[in-house]
Amino acid sequence: MRTDIFLAGVGGQGILSFARVLGVLGLMRKMNVVIGETHGMAQRGGSVTATVRYGDVYGSIIGIGKADLLVGFEPLEAARYARILSPKGTAIVSTSPIVPYSISATRGKYPETQDLIGILRNRGNMVIAFDANEIAEKVKFILTANSALLGAVASTGKIDAQLEDFRSAIKKTVPRKAKENLAAFDLGYEIGRKVAEEQKITDSGKKK
Amino acid sequence: MRTILQGKAGSDILLLGNEAIARGALESEIAIATTYPGTPASEIGDSIARVAPDVGVYFEYSVNEKVALEVAIGASLAGLRAITSMKHVGVNVAADALLSLSYMGIDGGLVLVTADDPSCHSSQNEQDNRYYSRIASLPLLEPSNPQECYEMVKIAFELSEKLSLPVIIRETTRIAHMAGIVKVGEIKKNSRTGMFDRERQYILLPAVARRKHAELLQKMDVARRISESSELNKIFQIGKKSKWGIITSSAGFNYAMEVCKDIPLDIEILKIGFSHPLPEQKIASFLKDKDKVLVVEELEPLLENDVRTIKEREGLKTEILGKATGHFSALYEYTPDIVQSAVECVFLGKRPEAERIPASAPDLPVRPPIMCPGCPHSATYYAVKIATKGRAIFPNDIGCYSLGAVAPYKMGDTMLCMGSSIGIAEGLSKSLEDPIIAFIGDSTFYHGGMPALANAVHGGHKMMVIILDNGTTAMTGHQPHPGSNVNAFGESAPALHLEKVIEGFGIDIVRVVDPYDFKNTVNAITEELEQKALSIIIARRACALLEMAERGKILGRRRTIDQEKCKKCGSCIDGLGCPAISRQDNIYSINEILCIGCGVCNQICPHSAIGVKK
């Protein structure tokens, strides 16, 4: 058994803390867990990735097309790593773009967010896309955006853990702002569930 | 915050490879730990720094790797245990000490950790530091995961004292920055009292050195016997007994295990954890009943060449595959996909995929690393660009400010190794008529720039050196250096006074500018350029990230662009290059989440279009 989660975003978005919450979750569930982190030069505003792997794993790198979950903290970065997802994998994407300086510098254009999400959808993957910053604004604490993404992760059921395990992992890792983070987590969870339901309806519609 | 002190003996905790090394050291009664920070080694020192006072360890961020090793040697010669850690190229700096230390021998256990960086994630080269174990003649251990990082440190200390030799542990980026579950033991404080035995000869005069070399060879014979029976060299059988095998080490082991289990193959994997001296008999007997053996190791074919030698010497028929047969490259780090394609090619006869598919899509806009919003270096570079009109040669150095080499500044004509900008500038200034402006950070200046500056004074070299003084070692995580007024534990410490240090070299005029005061910075550089002498400018402003962390808030009020006043001249993007400013469809705007309110863009906008956000 193995669950592979690939995280992609921009340096400074709190990707390592996110990975650590999933690490604590694994430890609590007594699963083998391996995390791959990015440190150093890349963290300076560049493309940053991390991996979280549960179960029968040795190294920290996930093979192409093997990830069960892709969590994109930014739409361009999510699309960039689309091919890491297995055909049955789910992508969870926060839709607020961060325009790379290099696009501005070359007078280029940041791709349409819908097109970026489309790259993932067109591969046949289930995509849960929403603006996590908006949720963070709702709970009045900007740093909770990642907890909303975590809620969506929990909603997929791909990680062998109960909702309460996720909640206690959050409490353990961010004890100071636990209330706000749990509120954002719940909102993210709801969005994830709804998307999954809609998907089911359209899927069964197609079959008929 | 994770701490390496958590977890009682016997419990499972989640640790980064580097943290696991630190934990292993704290369980080995170390008295001293030293380092010079460098990715991917930094977290070893950082995590010891956080707890050192509580566990009675002397820890320091040394001025450079050579000094870090020498301080550790001093402790060892007093009979205490010491660990020093550094990135791979840092060992080059320490090599002068290391290569003779193996002759000299040690007393208290001494462990040197080298963190190699295949694929150059954060480095200027991807040298394979396993070579150091060969050239210095020292035992070498190679962990594959955090649990092994932890265990191997403990083994290394025992081995070091048994052989009276330092022991090298070599990890790579993927091992250093991989977190996993580690079963820990008990933290053990140093219980020894330092004692220096003056009868032992730690002095390498030629006559002594000749004798010591012979002793070293004997010690390595003992090490070889230990390696033969070491548990660190172990066979893993996957599926049924078969005539196929893999010999591997470090990260390669992880990928080989996963790939062979997933396919699945019937195969035996010999994992080499104690890789110098090699367990030659163990390898010979592994080869004996195999038809085919694939060697999986990143970078240089050290293991592979040795395996071939053993095969020849034993007169075996086993087919050895690896780099020499074109199944692997000596370039870059491996991935499960790379190992899978080699394994399938060798054992299943599948044709290797022509192109390796990279994980990232090539057709989307890239996002390379950049300097942070509000970084004082951006302002300095732009000021130099205006003062010189870009007409100068710019030797650059190692740090965050290396990013000055890319657009929009393009002020890095050379970038070689720590401290090299000044020395290279000297040679250039003697060879060219162009103005030469060397950039160097404060930490890098103390690390390796000072001897070159002494040379510039004595040699009468005419050039400009701009010291980008942000008061910290920013790139690797804001470690203090000799110019900082705090030590590793945040306690106050004597700080070297940079201006006085430079004046002490005999340079009378040292100009100090604040890059956030843009106009004055441009003026100072312009004036100094006219001197046509050796001129030193210190561009001093605290690292924006550190300053914000200390203040707990951003630096000032966020800025915004008045669209009516903006003439779309591009100075803020193509000149200053603050990444909080973006240009989409020729509309300039400031991202309010990214802006930290440094107040530089409003100074440089020629049309006064930028103001504070209401």
Ligand code: SF4
């Ligand atoms: S520098 Fe000022 S006028 Fe020029 S593009 Fe930027 S905001 Fe507009």
Ligand code: SF4
């Ligand atoms: S004030 Fe201007 S230069 Fe400073 S961070 Fe904000 S946008 Fe960038």
